[in-house]
Amino acid sequence: MSTTFFDRHRATLDKAVQAIGERGYWSPYSESPSPRVYGETAADDGKAAYDARLNRPFEIGQAGTIGRTGNEVSPYGPALGITYPKADIDQLLQGSAAAGVAWRKAGPEVWAGVALEIVARLNARSFEIAHAVMHTTGQAYMMAFQAGGPHAQDRAVEAIAYAWQETSRIPANAFWEKPQGKHDPLKMRKHFRIVPRGIGLVIGCCTFPTWNSYPGLFADLATGNTVIVKPHPGAILPLAITVEIARAVIAEAGFNPDVVTLVAHEAGDKVATELALRPEIKLIDFTGSSANGNWLERNALQAQVFTEKSGVNQIVIDSTADFKGMARNIAFSLVLYSGQMCTTPQNIYIPKDGIATAEGHVSFDAVVAAIADAINKLTGDPVKAVELLGAIQNTAVLDRIDAARKIGEVVLDSTSLQHPQFPDARIRTPLLVKVADGKAVTEEFFGPVSFAVATDSTAVSIKLAEKTVREHGALTLSAYTTDAAVKEALGDAAAEAGVALSLNLTGGVFVNQSAAFSDFHGTGANPAANAALADTAFVASRFRVVQIREPV
């Protein structure tokens, strides 16, 4: 059965390995929710499946359940009314370890095959997961489908491909023959066994529960570890569905489904820190705040810890050949999911004396006004706007909007919009604040908040951006320039500070977006993340090699 899964997905795996080597465009799963791709009834079936989840217990059937927990409320208004099994940590860890006994011996082909089959079944459930993502994160439906479904699945396949690339390059057997001059050579047979670390803990976030969790989850599975998935209390359902699907595949493959388990818990309790410090936990993948991520890096020393934390993303505007395209592209980046992406720009540096464009010189204020206008165009019609903005995930975001207003002069205020379908949805348009004193805002204002900072020159902008990345971290840096020397300086600053750079985005690609198999998400070289999604370093230490040698 397990071998069948591997055989079934072998072609996909080979293509994925090729894709991560070449880093051009490739995707195994269509991002189009079209009935031609997913089937005529897929959308309706997914909606119905989601609706059937509401207002009832979500059963997992895993080891160590002691009561129930769960209190998710949609950013669009309704409470989900779902409860999940509450785990006894001791029993759950024992269950995970017990399930690991057979799983860890299964070997790379079985691990990769099972992992890929799970992803394939997740793909078939993309519509159901889309609604689950939408009503926990506040993402608009299309983004919830794409980022929560096929794009997250892409990142899963990417992690599996990296894992397979590493595990499969260790030969199972080798023959060693060392010449001894006139004497007979020394001859040995060697056998190499891939040994997983043990139990992995995957800690999800409340904005991209699947996209950010799948790389760690599938890297762990594909290297033979068992996995405990701990979702954010505000976004449990997408990962609970994921765990359910994973367990079904694992059981079909003949293993104890406790290879993958769920730890749902209440906001504010100690479950995450207690779990993270347990000696049984050997791998931790975390997405969330810098405070929590740094704590894990400094305290969960028994584990390999992979973190994506917070940062201050930035745009440097020097000059452009397409002023309107630039304004529109930046505006779209700020509007998308109300700036609640870890890749959304926050600080926009513009020389106080203005910039050169194809249409001539444009003043600082005119640049800022053009971005504000472009935002207004995208948010003017509430019916269309909500499909880009989505809803605000939690009220802390609203508090940050209030705080940001005091940082400088409000150029474009954040306003509430009425959602045509969900009267209680928390919808806010982006806030754009002008900072005249040329200082970077080094605190992260996660949400629909950005700052247009007037600097003395582009050279100062670049220095400011580099320093901010070094000291506060960033997942993205974007820049607009027509000057080759400025491009060179930006490239060097990005390399020195360790942040990915996007240049002159004026069309249909946005700095927020990061394409699996091509873009490395995060670098691991600045304080915003200690790892990249995904690269060899992301998988290589999730297993070890134990050898047996014997003379022939």
Added chain:
Amino acid sequence: MSTTFFDRHRATLDKAVQAIGERGYWSPYSESPSPRVYGETAADDGKAAYDARLNRPFEIGQAGTIGRTGNEVSPYGPALGITYPKADIDQLLQGSAAAGVAWRKAGPEVWAGVALEIVARLNARSFEIAHAVMHTTGQAYMMAFQAGGPHAQDRAVEAIAYAWQETSRIPANAFWEKPQGKHDPLKMRKHFRIVPRGIGLVIGCCTFPTWNSYPGLFADLATGNTVIVKPHPGAILPLAITVEIARAVIAEAGFNPDVVTLVAHEAGDKVATELALRPEIKLIDFTGSSANGNWLERNALQAQVFTEKSGVNQIVIDSTADFKGMARNIAFSLVLYSGQMCTTPQNIYIPKDGIATAEGHVSFDAVVAAIADAINKLTGDPVKAVELLGAIQNTAVLDRIDAARKIGEVVLDSTSLQHPQFPDARIRTPLLVKVADGKAVTEEFFGPVSFAVATDSTAVSIKLAEKTVREHGALTLSAYTTDAAVKEALGDAAAEAGVALSLNLTGGVFVNQSAAFSDFHGTGANPAANAALADTAFVASRFRVVQIREPV
């Protein structure tokens, strides 16, 4: 010039990459000190070069020198009389960072080429280094030549091959074209730059200063980092010569030689801990005690820390088809370098009721006696014996011999031998102690000390070995059995505990030995080491990738 180095060594690099994939026997450098290999005058030249080092200052010419330090005394008697530059840590770190500015931009081909040229020149200096290793570590001359020279160089090339494999698989450029249905595709050019971590610190040990330091040193260099080499105060010279050669090559390649620097210091001062905690240090490679290694893992959290620490190596004797070969092989393992190898067995588990052999049943006492006899044969003639035993590196080893005598019944006592050439040499034969109560000795007795432990059965021996590896760590596990089921159980125990297993070594391969390109030294899966020499995980996190993307 740098490209020339890469071109010069390209064939070697390709073969090395092939070798780490296949893991059969391969070595770029001959382990034979024959004049036919190294030249008629090589041995004499090397001795003369070593003699010329003695009783004078060793000049490095690196940044930040404030006075001199160094107090090495040969385990064979004579003081070396060499002083080394003493480093001002602040200035040295500034110098290393300054040298890194150009070095980090040079790219994988230059890094690999320069690293391989350094190794080639180290190989040509193997005789000089052999004397330096012999008179700091106490190794006998042949071992000092092989382990200190070609075998250490093999491990260097292996690390460079792993680094090159990882850096070269990241394409410098990629073209990304995403279909957009009826619309024009999105097109982007992407550029990927390998960005090193920064400054690496390599902390050497006093028994294998080159063999254990080269992997980290060359993995750092081949991924674009600068390196500060901090030898053990008792074994500075081999690494000082290494640094001298590295600096010459780096300067020839057109870079600031402070890419590689030396920190010599006094025993007992705070230099190592001070350096290890500096924020500039991003990578640490350590070989030494568990106490120091664990401290680094728990405190130097700003760095990636790779450690090889102490452990308790073990032999499980169940049965054998070659009783004499077994006894001789074990005896040789214990005699070699007076047990001062991190791979030397310490605990030998034998069923109290004896074992099955081709010649019939052999009692516990007879097995122990056979090993003791074989040791006596190897150490009976002092002139021959010292060429295997070498000398005792430091007096702490002598204290451990005294302490070990109290653990059980002394079957074979450790005695002093007179070295025919060095009257003051510290020479000791192995101590073999019988432990009748079936308890593993879980403290490491580094040196010529081993314990024959009487167990209830082989099953108990295996459990004891597995538990000891899990709790106290080990670099090697050796076993003798003719029983397929026992082999299977041993393989599973080794995999579960995470230790390399050698089976039925009765001939010319010894458990102490670990062949580059074929054997993984350490697993990183038990407390004796958090890394293996070498694998992908050993190099993959020494650099990061920064990308630049721009629409076409």
